[in-house]
Amino acid sequence: MYVIMVYDVDVARVSRVLKVARRYLTWIQNSVLEGELTEASFKALQKELDRVVNPKEDSVIFYILDSKQYIRRELLGIQKGGEKWIF
Template identity: 70%
Template sequence: MFVILVYDVNVKRVAKVLKVARRYLSWVQNSVLEGELTEASFRALQADMERIINQREDSLLFYVLGSQKYARRELMGVRKGGEEWIF
């Protein structure tokens, strides 16, 4: 599955969330990561994030696509991170 993670967390937890997320996904730009994951890896990522975030303050959005083949990314403006999609 192809996963896009978008996060909005308290500044105290940003570095920790990014560090853990980068174990699973590739950084694209501020607060956005993406990549191919197995179901088990996706569940592990979610479990790791649950231990870090504050459910009353922070927000994580996971966009889960069956495959990258059915997704298209278009950039407008400055490239911030992962220029190539992960295969």
């Protein structure tokens, strides 16, 4: 599965959330990561984030796609991080 993760967490937890997420996904830009995951690694990511995120203050959203082939990304402005797609 291809996963896009976006998050909005308290500043005190940003670095911890990013550290966990980068073990599984590629950082793209502020608060956005993406990458190919197995079902097991997706569940592991969620479990690790569950220990860091405060559900009363923070938000993490996962967009899950069956395949990367159906994604078209267009960039306006500078590329901030992560992998570069070649089309």
